[in-house]
Amino acid sequence: MNGAKLSAVKEAGAGGVSSITSTPVVGKQARGKQPSAISRFFQKYNILPSILFFVFWEVFSQVNETAKFFNPNFLPAPSLLVSEGWELAKTGIITDSLISSTIRIALGFVIGSAAAVLLGVIMSKFKTVERWFSPILNLVGPIPTLALLPLFIIWFGIGEFPKVLLIAWTTFIPVLVYTLDGFKSVPSTLIRSALSLGASERQIFTRVMLPSAIPNFLVGAQVSLGLSFSALIVSEMMGAKSGLGYIIVDARNYFKISNMFIAIILIGLEYSLFSYLLKLVERRVMSWRKGGLRDAIEK
Secondary structure (H helix, E strand, O other), X not given: OHHHHHHHHHHHHHHHHHHXXXXXXXXXXXXXXXXXXXXXXXXXXXXXXXXXXXXXXXXXXXXXXXXXXXXXXXXXXXXXXXXXXXXXXXXXXHHHHHHHHHHHHHHHHHHHHHHHHHHHHHHHHOHHHHHHHHHHHHHHOOOOHHHHHHHHHHHHOOOHHHHHHHHHXXXXXXXXXXXXXXXXXXXXXXXXXXXXXXXXXXXXXXXXXXXXXXXXXXXXXXXXXXXXXXXXXXXXXXXXXXXXXXXXXXXXXXXXXXXXXXXXXXXXXXXXXXXXXXXXXXXXXXOOOOOOHHHHOOO
């Protein structure tokens, strides 16, 4: 009798536990842990730090208007820049400048990167070429862009070609260094394994060496992107009739501080866009690659 009652209590308890675990409370908790659409948007694009930066800038500029820490004209508020930027955009200057700068940076960056990869392949394959080119690159590589611009203008004029060439040269050096390091960093065991399996020289390059060098190439592209934008603005400050650098020079000549800040913000936004596109390419190409502390810790 007591054994029957005890088994009945156990069955009732097991049923209660199973019923409790099957209640929709867990579903509610799981749904409560899911981030909202706004949170997912900010996590995906990470624009909250930029928004907070402009909010702080706006607050500080408004405080400076009354406290007069320094001349308020030297640091206009973002709200004022938006209104004046809209008026400037109506004239068509911003659109023309953005188009001109985007074409220049895209052409120069692609040409410089392609030339760097091509020379990196040749230098990694032929030691004699590397022995002859390395001293020359070490000699001319550290020369600043601003020092080369007058020579480019004297040699090639003030058209579009010297501007694109200057951006390509600025892109060329970092991408070449990183790409060459990527080819040299290929583990020899991978090459020996491919040779033992009967792979040809072309297959070793396309299926072993090139994939191993892609991460280094992408790092070099990210590094050279900022340098390329510096070369773009420097080239547009001399002998240009359009471009973001031209807006800065024009604002300096006529002391238009607001126009100068508008051009600076547009440069930052355009660089952020190009950097984001590079990261998208990296995610596509390097989707197989995992590593680092975040991938080592299970969540």
